[in-house]
Amino acid sequence: MTRTTFAPGDRVQLTDPKGRMHTVVLEPGKVFHTHRGALPHDDLIGLPDGSVVTSTGGTAYLALRPLLSDYVLSMPRGAQVIYPKDAAQIVAMGDVFPGAKVLEAGAGSGALTCSLLRAVGEHGDLHSYEIRPAFAEIARRNVEAFFGEAREPNTRVSGEAREPNGGLGGQIARAWTLHVGDVAECTETGFDRIILDLLTPWELLDLVDRALVPGGVLLGYVATTPQLSELVEALRARGGYTEPRAWESLVRDWHADGLAVRPDHRMIAHTAFLISARRLAPGVVAPPRRRKPSKGAEAYALKRASARTRAPVQTDSAEVVE
Numbered sequence: 533m534t535r536t537t538f539a540p541g542d543r544v545q546l547t548d549p550k551g552r553m554h555t556v557v558l559e560p561g562k563v564f565h566t567h568r569g570a571l572p573h574d575d576l577i578g579l580p581d582g583s584v585v586t587s588t589g590g591t592a593y594l595a596l597r598p599l600l601s602d603y604v605l606s607m608p609r610g611a612q613v614i615y616p617k618d619a620a621q622i623v624a625m626g627d628v629f630p631g632a633k634v635l636e637a638g639a640g641s642g643a644l645t646c647s648l649l650r651a652v653g654e655h656g657d658l659h660s661y662e663i664r665p666a667f668a669e670i671a672r673r674n675v676e677a678f679f680g681e682a683r684e685p686n687t688r689v690s691g692e693a694r695e696p697n698g699g700l701g702g703q704i705a706r707a708w709t710l711h712v713g714d715v716a717e718c719t720e721t722g723f724d725r726i727i728l729d730l731l732t733p734w735e736l737l738d739l740v741d742r743a744l745v746p747g748g749v750l751l752g753y754v755a756t757t758p759q760l761s762e763l764v765e766a767l768r769a770r771g772g773y774t775e776p777r778a779w780e781s782l783v784r785d786w787h788a789d790g791l792a793v794r795p796d797h798r799m800i801a802h803t804a805f806l807i808s809a810r811r812l813a814p815g816v817v818a819p820p821r822r823r824k825p826s827k828g829a830e831a832y833a834l835k836r837a838s839a840r841t842r843a844p845v846q847t848d849s850a851e852v853v854e
């Protein structure tokens with residue numbers, strides 16, 4: 533059973549009448565101060581989730597435990613996080629299932645990590661690589677703050693209700709391994725799913741070849757069209773994968789007030805592109821896909837072929853070679 537009343541240590545999101553949000557972590561005796569007066573944490577402790585509390589200045593605040601989608605947008609960041617709309621696509625289209633063995637790089641701020649841990653559940657096996665130690669530390673703290681400190685399994689006090697954020701608190705130690713280092717050096721194999729959120733995922737296809745199980749899903753998350761193209765073409769050139777699929781998701785909120793029903797004026801129009809492909813059995817080459825001939829594709833194939841015969845050009849790793 534999920535815990536429903538607020539307890540010390542709980543993260544609570546307070547929303548004022550103008551929709552502004554503040555997050556507090558409940559501590560007995562502590563007071564949350566705003567320019568609209570003070571709000572003692574003790575007033576919240578013991579109340580059911582979804583209560584209203586009033587500050588000494590008379591302002592009413594709606595108090596709710598943050599959803600994962602609220603949390604990732606408010607948590608401390610090192611690297612840019614994967615937005616909830618894209619994390620949802622990754623979990624659904626990447627078919628991340630309970631018990632799956634998943635490789636993720638880079639862990640960045642740990643936003644996608646939280647969605648993946650929820651999806652694989654307590655019997656899953658998530659390996660997250662992060663090359664920058666400072667970011668790995670942020671990811672570790674963010675994940676632990678959401679699910680609860682990594683405790684040994686089975687330390688739950690008898691009768692204690694399940695953790696509010698999905699019940700993984702005590703299980704993280706078992707389901708999650710955070711590696712500080714270059715994912716290219718990962719020696720583990722047998723991954724059901726591999727998710728790459730870094731600048732040059734096409735440079736990691738040797739790793740994907742050896743580490744992804746036949747039928748497994750590779751998902752790349754890239755911000756620009758040259759990166760999208762580079763990954764798609766590298767997968768095609770290598771063979772051993774299904775025809776890559778590339779897409780993006782656009783989410784538009786709607787304003788609904790009486791008869792004034794229209795799309796919101798503002799939206800997050802672009803975050804990144806997703807590219808997915810499935811690993812084939814060893815030695816299998818997918819039958820060639822017939823595509824309508826296009827001048828652009830032919831010209832690009834010629835350009836890539838001539839680039840392959842030229843000596844490699846020294847560039848910054850973040851740049852795309854033209």
Ligand SMILES: C[S@@+](CC[C@H](N)C(=O)[O-])C[C@H]1O[C@@H](n2cnc3c(N)ncnc32)[C@H](O)[C@@H]1O
Nearest residue numbers: 611613614638640641642643644662663714715
């Ligand atoms: C955009 S961030 C990832 C954000 C993360 N998915 C999240 O939702 O919070 C990209 C991360 O990849 C890391 N990175 C880049 N190359 C890497 C590599 N070869 N191995 C491991 N991590 C790498 C970077 O340090 C950076 O933190």
